[in-house]
Amino acid sequence: MATIASTNRQVRLKRRPSGSPTTDDFETVDAALGPIGEGQVLRRTIFLSLDPYMRGRMSDAPSYAAPVALGAVMCGHTVSEVVESRNAGFRAGDIVAGYDGWQAYGVSNGTDLRTIDARTAPISTAIGVLGMPGLTAYVGLIDIGAPKSGETVLVSAASGAVGSVVGQLARQRGCRAVGVAGSTDKCRYVVEELGFDACISYKQDDFVTALAAACPGGVDVYFDNVGGAVLVAALRVLNRGARIPLCGLISEYNATSNPGGPNLRPLLVHRAMIKGFIVTDHYDRFPAFLRECTPLVASGRLKYREDIVDGLDAAPAALIGLFQGRNFGKLLVRVSAAPT
Numbered sequence: 001m002a003t004i005a006s007t008n009r010q011v012r013l014k015r016r017p018s019g020s021p022t023t024d025d026f027e028t029v030d031a032a033l034g035p036i037g038e039g040q041v042l043r044r045t046i047f048l049s050l051d052p053y054m055r056g057r058m059s060d061a062p063s064y065a066a067p068v069a070l071g072a073v074m075c076g077h078t079v080s081e082v083v084e085s086r087n088a089g090f091r092a093g094d095i096v097a098g099y100d101g102w103q104a105y106g107v108s109n110g111t112d113l114r115t116i117d118a119r120t121a122p123i124s125t126a127i128g129v130l131g132m133p134g135l136t137a138y139v140g141l142i143d144i145g146a147p148k149s150g151e152t153v154l155v156s157a158a159s160g161a162v163g164s165v166v167g168q169l170a171r172q173r174g175c176r177a178v179g180v181a182g183s184t185d186k187c188r189y190v191v192e193e194l195g196f197d198a199c200i201s202y203k204q205d206d207f208v209t210a211l212a213a214a215c216p217g218g219v220d221v222y223f224d225n226v227g228g229a230v231l232v233a234a235l236r237v238l239n240r241g242a243r244i245p246l247c248g249l250i251s252e253y254n255a256t257s258n259p260g261g262p263n264l265r266p267l268l269v270h271r272a273m274i275k276g277f278i279v280t281d282h283y284d285r286f287p288a289f290l291r292e293c294t295p296l297v298a299s300g301r302l303k304y305r306e307d308i309v310d311g312l313d314a315a316p317a318a319l320i321g322l323f324q325g326r327n328f329g330k331l332l333v334r335v336s337a338a339p340t
């Protein structure tokens with residue numbers, strides 16, 4: 001039986017950043033942890049997911065989701081162990097995925113929890129390759145990109161949580177998969193471990209030429225995770241009828257002035273489509289995604305890499321690092337030890 005602490009360590013949003021977040025934008029507190037009420041479930045956070053969208057929640061600029069209030073606990077997906085339950089749907093020892101945010105314990109009536117079967121895949125995958133990032137890759141690639149065998153799929157942030165899944169699913173559908181990433185180490189991993197056909201670093205001097213050379217037949221699907229200069233380069237190699245699932249614009253999340261936009265002429269010339277999407281509109285696809293991807297992960301045909309930092313106190317610096325490419329794989333915080 002797990003011991004329950006008397007306080008709940010939390011990381012709260014102290015101030016809204018301008019430009020790159022700093023660790024001073026957060027404050028860490030030990031809040032009181034009272035008894036739970038009838039129908040409630042108390043769980044201990046094991047893993048917390050750190051994701052690029054959190055930069056948007058720190059800002060009060062208009063967006064598709066409400067910001068985190070100043071003084072409130074930072075939001076985030078979690079994998080936890082139920083340590084006390086007054087709810088018939090959960091028992092102490094259950095492993096659940098939820099949205100408890102940056103804190104050591106979460107309490108709710110359980111409607112926000114999904115029970116995880118630790119025998120199918122490591123529990124951390126429920127917020128990574130088999131969680132929100134994996135679903136994002138699946139919906140963006142399959143439903144919006146609609147790749148056909150023989151086509152070329154290009155994806156940016158290719159070594160990351162979303163990009164790594166996009167390229168592997170594209171390969172499984174008979175496509176040529178080309179990645180863009182921020183270092184030669186990441187590119188080597190994308191090709192040698194994940195099985196992409198090629199990967200180009202956008203930091204190399206001749207990036208635009210190298211990208212064109214890696215896509216000799218042009219690009220049919222460009223899965224955009226970053227926007228900016230990589231999107232501009234991708235627009236130059238589009239094929240007729242290309243599709244661009246617009247998933248993220250991480251190169252612009254810390255911008256303090258309007259970054260401007262690319263020249264859209266190639267979209268017209270090539271009768272191409274660009275479509276923004278937000279994964280929370282597509283949770284009806286979760287069962288189909290899990291049906292396809294759980295066996296792939298279990299059998300090692302869908303590979304993933306996790307970048308795990310230890311302790312809640314390390315979360316602010318780790319989140320800041322996402323926007324500098326310091327993470328290599330799905331960024332997670334190990335908040336407490338998993339049960340053995």
Ligand SMILES: NC(=O)c1ccc[n+]([C@@H]2O[C@H](COP(=O)([O-])OP(=O)(O)OC[C@H]3O[C@@H](n4cnc5c(N)ncnc54)[C@H](OP(=O)(O)O)[C@@H]3O)[C@@H](O)[C@H]2O)c1
Pocket residue numbers: 051052053132133136157158159160161162163180181182183186225226228230246247248249250251252277278279280322323324325326327328329330331
């Ligand atoms: N639409 C949705 O519903 C949805 C859902 C989930 C994620 N997303 C978006 O998907 C993208 C990837 O998310 P993720 O969770 O998979 O993150 P990730 O790729 O695991 O980590 C972020 C990566 O972005 C790259 N990056 C950072 N700054 C960059 C810049 N200025 N230019 C180019 N690349 C940069 C870095 O890799 P390099 O070292 O390779 O530069 C960094 O490691 C993000 O834009 C995120 O907002 C959207």
